Amino acid sequence: MQDETILEVRNLKKYFPITKGFIFQRQVGAVKAVDGVSFTIRRGETLGLVGESGCGKTTTGRVILRLQEPTAGEVIFEGKNVFALNKEELRRMRRDMQIIFQDPYSSLNPRMTVGDIVGEPLEIHNIARGREKLRRVQELLEVVGLSPYHVNRYPHEFSGGQRQRIGIARALALNPKLIICDEPVSALDVSIQAQILNLLEDLQKEFKLTYLFIAHDLSVVRHISDRVAVMYLGKIVELAPTDQLFENPQHPYTEALLSAVPIPDPEVKRERIILPGDVPSPVNPPPGCRFHTRCLYARDQCRVEEPPLEEVAPGHYAACWVLPFKTQRSKAAVIKKEAGARE
């Protein structure tokens, strides 16, 4: 794998204003959907982004693509600041960055044929029209495992998995370098999930794609990601290479999240970490560490000061004050794992 950075996100923030009033609207607050997120993606890798519903992972994806305007922060894609691009530059950049959606039902226009849907990006960017477009569309359909003769069918004539393939073909049409996969399998049956995941992996190899893979299903993320970032209430709390994160989670939230992954073996008993309470409102996130209201290890410091995302092992970042404390608790295990990580 090359170590070249393709996408860098710096301190990204997206607040949705809450307004009151009829004609003269004034802002009375903001939903802090994304509140200072930073990470990088290397060319050719898959970065998993996990978190509960409402933690801001989808918004992060949309803001990176500038489908929504950011409140603050920078996104550097191949050396260019995405937020500084003008209309024409942005349009050109869209060829390199695409998105696959969660819901295969609402992501395809029901009034258009498959050929029109997959061919639309080619038309917009003046790449192909008429016969040439048809040929390209049929090629793309084959690439994603559909039949070329489906071009004149409508989305409602396909199953969920097939529709997702159409969405993938559309995303591939422009030969993008980065694809943001926004929970691409969570709306599908389990048996179809594996097919789509394998398709995404094959396409990654074939077209040298880079993925930002947003999901809430940890086993899916573990399967496909090279590195994983965990989000909680608009912030990244932990980021590490996949195996390291799953075997040696550092942040108490990650720990709890992992303990909730079901094991397909009724014999195995495991201690679940049940988090008390609900996720606090992103309108009024708790001061200090955002997780302290539900954290089993929270101390006074956690309620006042916000922990920075710090490197706790090579390539392994976590944002938690209690970490040193936790490390002490299970010192032996950590030393062993750290030695493993350094190798």
Added chain:
Amino acid sequence: MARNAVAIPERAVPAGVAVGQSYWQIAWRRFKHHRVALLGGAVILLFLLLAIFAPYLTPYSFEQIDLLNRKAPPSLKHLLGTDDLGHDVLTRLLYAGRISLTVGFSAALTSAFFGTLIGGLAGFYGRWLDNVLMRITDIMLSIPDLPVIIILARYMGGSVVGIVFVLTLFAWMGTARLVRGEILKLRNQDFTEAARAMGASDVRILVRHLIPNALAPVIVAATLTVGSAILLEAALSFLGVGIQPPTPSWGNMLQNAQDFIWTAPWLAVWPGAMIFLTVLCFNFLGDGLRDALDPRLKV
């Protein structure tokens, strides 16, 4: 719909490209089962043909008078009788159909167009534009339209264009609200985001993705508007501010007939029946279209 079909079910498809069923084809299939609407549509089609081919269907012109047969009851010479000036009623009825249907269709089309435009812009751009356009819509909806229409029609000279303009002025608001609501719903659907992500312009998103999906209720509303426009035109002509004689319209034929309601009742019956039937059929048609185009009904 089978969501877990793994391979594409191979049907017996002839070689080449499979042809899918578009939304409109499915709607038509559903519409065909709606007998009353089908009947309504057939009657409207018949009236349209009668209006279009009026010159070939009657030996008289609509201005021609037969002074020896004034207020004559139906006979072989004048199938539906004649009026007080000796005009052939059947002839005038056919020509009046031209005027009334033209007014109805034109008013429905223009109000559907402007309603879609205004609702589309309001829903798509939102914010202050939405506020301004929707407040104008509210204001237009709260004006008691009939008195204003009567006054305006009085000064529009009684021409077809003038009447259509006045009727459109007070008929676009329903469509605007419908379209705005649809656009608001569709704007946040993933296929709109997908179009944006591939670099589609606002115009393209609006014209190719949003409006086609918002069209079904517009068509239903426009169909019903045809009926109500014909009714309003008749009311205006009846009050003497609509289409001016000698150009016949169903409304001004009625107005003319009121003086002779006891001596020559057929003068009132025929135009009245035409208005009644036309409006009824448009309502039937609208009902059928509403059912056929209902997005909640699955394929």
